[in-house]
Amino acid sequence: MSMASKSMLNAQALARSRLSYRCYNHLSKIHVGLGSTPYSTKNSKVTASHQAHSLLSPCKLLSQQKATARKFSQRSLGQDNLLDVSVDSSSGVATLKMQKPPVNSFSLEFLTSLCINLDKLHSDGCRGLVIGSSLPKIFSAGLEITEMYQPDEARLREFWRTLQEFWIKLYGSQMITIAAITGHSPAGGCLVSMCCDHRVMADGKLTIGLNETLLGIVAPRWFSDTLINTVGHREAERALQLGKLYSPQEAVAVGLVDQVVPLESVAATVESTMAQWLKIPSHARHLSKLQLRQPTLDRLLHTRQEDIDNFVSFITKESIQKSLGMYLAALKQRSKAK
Numbered sequence: 001m002s003m004a005s006k007s008m009l010n011a012q013a014l015a016r017s018r019l020s021y022r023c024y025n026h027l028s029k030i031h032v033g034l035g036s037t038p039y040s041t042k043n044s045k046v047t048a049s050h051q052a053h054s055l056l057s058p059c060k061l062l063s064q065q066k067a068t069a070r071k072f073s074q075r076s077l078g079q080d081n082l083l084d085v086s087v088d089s090s091s092g093v094a095t096l097k098m099q100k101p102p103v104n105s106f107s108l109e110f111l112t113s114l115c116i117n118l119d120k121l122h123s124d125g126c127r128g129l130v131i132g133s134s135l136p137k138i139f140s141a142g143l144e145i146t147e148m149y150q151p152d153e154a155r156l157r158e159f160w161r162t163l164q165e166f167w168i169k170l171y172g173s174q175m176i177t178i179a180a181i182t183g184h185s186p187a188g189g190c191l192v193s194m195c196c197d198h199r200v201m202a203d204g205k206l207t208i209g210l211n212e213t214l215l216g217i218v219a220p221r222w223f224s225d226t227l228i229n230t231v232g233h234r235e236a237e238r239a240l241q242l243g244k245l246y247s248p249q250e251a252v253a254v255g256l257v258d259q260v261v262p263l264e265s266v267a268a269t270v271e272s273t274m275a276q277w278l279k280i281p282s283h284a285r286h287l288s289k290l291q292l293r294q295p296t297l298d299r300l301l302h303t304r305q306e307d308i309d310n311f312v313s314f315i316t317k318e319s320i321q322k323s324l325g326m327y328l329a330a331l332k333q334r335s336k337a338k
């Protein structure tokens with residue numbers, strides 16, 4: 001490598017480390033210790049495997065080993081039972097695959113794991129992140145409905161806080177984020193996709209959209225802001241009210257996704273898109289992203305507690321619980337009938 005390109009890389013690395021990352025700073029103040037505090041949960045404890053992950057520092061470590069690194073070697077960060085995370089040591093691009101059968105629904109444990117892994121990849125200096133799914137035909141079915149149905153209030157609050165946190169981390173991420181949408185992506189699944197900088201969706205009988213009204217619930221302001229920022233105000237008005245689930249072709253037509261390709265081409269398309277984005281100086285790219293996204297992030301950052309209170313008071317209403325119960329029963333019925 002020439003001296004000129006070395007010093008440019010150094011300057012970029014320095015700029016990255018100096019960049020005052022408002023979201024992360026803010027979050028680390030608000031929610032320190034997410035990675036180290038055992039989360040007692042309904043079904044399990046989330047910590048052991050995450051702490052094992054945090055002993056590794058693949059991006060930094062491996063960049064020092066550049067001379068001996070094989071081109072495109074994949075370094076697995078291991079798996080917890082919910083996520084499969086690996087890092088390409090030559091590019092610093094991480095791939096995070098959701099693997100929570102049957103439908104990658106976002107429970108408290110799952111969201112906690114996602115937050116911890118995002119923090120880890122960010123602090124390891126990863127430059128890019130591909131979010132995908134290991135489950136065929138499913139990106140994510142959105143929020144785990146049983147978290148909201150007949151809930152324990154303390155857990156419900158933690159669930160919503162962790163969802164907020166995940167959104168804040170991902171929407172403002174310093175990494176280049178690309179969603180590889182190889183399956184259905186309703187509600188929270190669509191939200192996660194929209195947080196990414198670029199969305200590649202597989203063609204076929206799949207759907208994506210914010211369908212909350214179909215469950216009788218109302219997407220909070222930060223969900224709708226994210227949609228407005230993605231597809232524009234008018235399209236968002238219709239989509240939110242109708243709970244519209246778009247086909248891949250419809251989604252690309254309104255800009256909800258950026259590319260639709262055959263399923264077998266999703267990985268290659270994501271890789272070539274990432275390669276293009278990686279050519280842009282990282283600090284300039286990230287500051288440009290924040291210029292557009294920070295006002296939306298700030299709106300939630302300034303009202304997090306109020307948003308949790310609103311959510312809890314809304315979701316625990318008898319009428320809303322009734323709607324959720326009916327929706328869950330219909331899902332189960334449909335699943336049984338298959």
Ligand SMILES: CCCC/C=C\CC(=O)SCCNC(=O)CCNC(=O)[C@H](O)C(C)(C)COP(=O)(O)OP(=O)(O)OC[C@H]1O[C@@H](n2cnc3c(N)ncnc32)[C@H](O)[C@@H]1OP(=O)(O)O
Pocket residue numbers: 102103105138140141142143144145146184186187188189211212215217218219220311314315328331332333334335336
């Ligand atoms: C103020 C509140 C704001 C809330 C904001 C966000 C809301 C959300 O994100 S709510 C979640 C909304 N999600 C959905 O409406 C999606 C529902 N699921 C589906 O449409 C389908 O499951 C899907 C198209 C994703 C996949 O279809 P299939 O592959 O055919 O799977 P099945 O439908 O047979 O489902 C298998 C199994 O999973 C259960 N399931 C599905 N989605 C959820 C979910 N979101 N939460 C919990 N459980 C879910 C489904 O009932 C089946 O269970 P079993 O009957 O036990 O097999």
